[in-house]
């Protein structure tokens with residue numbers, strides 16, 4: 001007996017691999033593999049979440065009115081043009097579902113976010129991978145990949161897993177080079193971490209252009225990964241199409257309450273941002289000191305750093321050494337980066353420990369080789 005046959009494009013999906021929270025031998029460890037907030041969640045958000053325990057029998061508001069209005073107030077947006085979903089992952093899937101299907105192409109960059117290939121294949125579209133430029137988004141390569149069949153371009157800015165950031169000029173040039181019937185999705189999951197006044201102009205494009213969707217999340221800076229709240233902003237037409245295929249109750253009452261409280265806790269966000277910037281800089285400098293041993297930190301504007309191992313200490317050995325010492329980071333052989341570890345910036349203690357362990361592993365590798 002044979003059961004139902006999955007669609008061929010579904011069977012081409014390589015399942016998403018989440019960050020581990022235990023070592024391979026089952027010990028609990030410091031998890032620096034999923035870019036979660038090491039400072040936790042705003043106390044106001046936790047209090048709002050707890051209060052929601054009083055209304056568990058109720059369905060959430062299917063139109064997300066309170067969340068949309070809070071976001072609109074905070075960011076100066078039209079609440080009618082906000083889509084939301086079970087994490088921004090769902091919003092990315094909605095974009096693919098509304099604007100691409102079999103026979104269409106979706107472009108994303110080499111070393112891009114792993115949800116893009118899944119969202120692409122799920123709808124039967126064909127992934128097109130644009131080459132990177134030294135791990136960063138290469139606008140020319142993306143534009144050169146466009147064909148008559150292109151429907152969507154996904155760009156995470158800052159990008160995951162590289163942390164690299166495309167400037168406002170680059171994003172403007174990318175948008176200007178795309179036909180109006182191609183949806184440019186700018187994934188701003190890490191937008192809150194960018195240092196200095198260097199906004200990539202994505203939200204302005206989403207406000208004015210007919211073909212730009214910006215996505216954002218409460219999972220990273222706002223410390224609400226558990227609650228799965230993401231959102232997006234685009235033209236009324238784009239958002240309306242996406243709402244048609246959204247699950248009616250994709251975000252929860254507790255998650256929504258927590259998200260709104262987190263959104264308005266400016267002090268918490270400011271503290272997380274400055275701590276991240278401080279330890280990201282410190283950690284990148286420490287990796288820089290190991291440059292003669294073949295280590296390199298790709299310049300990051302996010303809450304993680306991609307460290308490349310191009311000397312005697314390999315990415316795999318560093319991954320295993322860190323795990324042995326109780327620190328789980330993300331090794332990326334499945335993404336074409338067997339020589340790369342994506343390391344979330346933890347708190348001070350964690351960040352110092354990871355740097356010290358890497359220094360020791362470098363010393364050991366040189367001694368063993370020498």
Ligand SMILES: *Cc1c(COP(=O)(O)O)cnc(C)c1O
Nearest residue numbers: 087088089113160189217219230
């Ligand atoms: C973490 C992340 C997301 C957000 O995921 P959620 O579904 O909102 O938790 C989106 N895009 C990128 C690039 C990410 O790294």
